[in-house]
Amino acid sequence: MTETGASTTPTREQDALGDLIVCPSCDLVYTVPDVGPRERAVCLRCRRVLIAPRRKAGKQLIALALTVLILIVAASIFPFLAIDAGGLHHKASILDTALAFHGMLSVLSVAVLFFIVVIPMLRLCLLIYVLVPLIRDRPPAPLSREAFALSEALVPWSMAEIFAIGCAVALVKLSDLADVVYGPAAWMFAVLVVLVVATDRLMCRYSIWKSLES
Template sequence: MQDTPLDTDSLIACPVCDALHHVTDVPDNTRARCHRCHEVLFAPKPDAMTRVVMLAWTALILMITAVFFPFLDLSAGGFEQHSSIMDAITAFSDGLLLPLSFAVAALIVVLPALRLIAILYAVGPMMIGYVPARHATAAFRFAQMLRPWSMAEIFIVGVAVALVKVGGLATVAVGPAFWAFVALVVVTTLNDTVMCRLTIWKTLEDRTRS
């Protein structure tokens, strides 16, 4: 008896436990969960691509604002010090600490910005048209690869801890860049919550073939 070949195109693996599932159409505003670990696999929402693109654009604008506007103002003993994110990046630019400056710049500015741009490139053309852009699959894979390395939220938590410790030694005033960075973290988190990755993967695959 000849075995029937397995149609791998109709299968999807759970990203948590690797259990295989047959891909089926999932209605909007419903969730398809893994039968083994109950991880959410698909959670399609109406106009999800529009929301993802709008939130990514908002986060990118907030990133630009956070980089170029004042972040913190410190005053103590008649002296005032104005600092920005660029000042934080270049604070370790001397001697052996230079690699730390590159790491700070990459983790809190460059990689988050590249991830947002990759999401916009992968999802944006599908929002306004049917066919995805060239290499959209590679761009979305790149965005997912950067996700663990985008540490803007870790930076803002570190700043909050530092403000608590410095508050008793100097007068601290937060600038517009601080609030822009806080909003950036919130918007990025909301974007990751709205974005159903497996749905985007399936949409990219289906529209690339057609």
């Protein structure tokens, strides 16, 4: 895959705002270069990838999003772990854990469900809603730009993979006090983390925005 540095010298034909792109990391402004499939335009200052179009990326993103949705639903229902301590055996799923809080701690239940279940699922549903018409060569669906903007705004609040990593660290420490057995949901979250990273790396946000503008 070749890399192309974005040009910083604007011409009269490229002076319009639509021909400019801003690096989201260092805020350096470039004129949009011509980038072919399997090529990348990178920021010359911080090396952030700005444009990386790929053939059939939309179909792959939809497939990954649907897979992650299924994993989130299944991981919320199936047992996450089982603990044996002092002759007692207990299994717990994510929903069981979230619904176990009462009173003032019920706010924590809502936060757990929203950050690791509802928000990730909402973000993926919005992404599928935006991409389906585009891969079928049809006009964007109503409010697609707003839907994609909301999907991007939810990225910092989608914490399913952070929850999985945090649980892994906590369970390693807990294993010294009790026998911990990872349930099906734990392995689903492990796969989910990999798929979420793959989805973010595959997505070319600039290409999606340009498709929505047209």
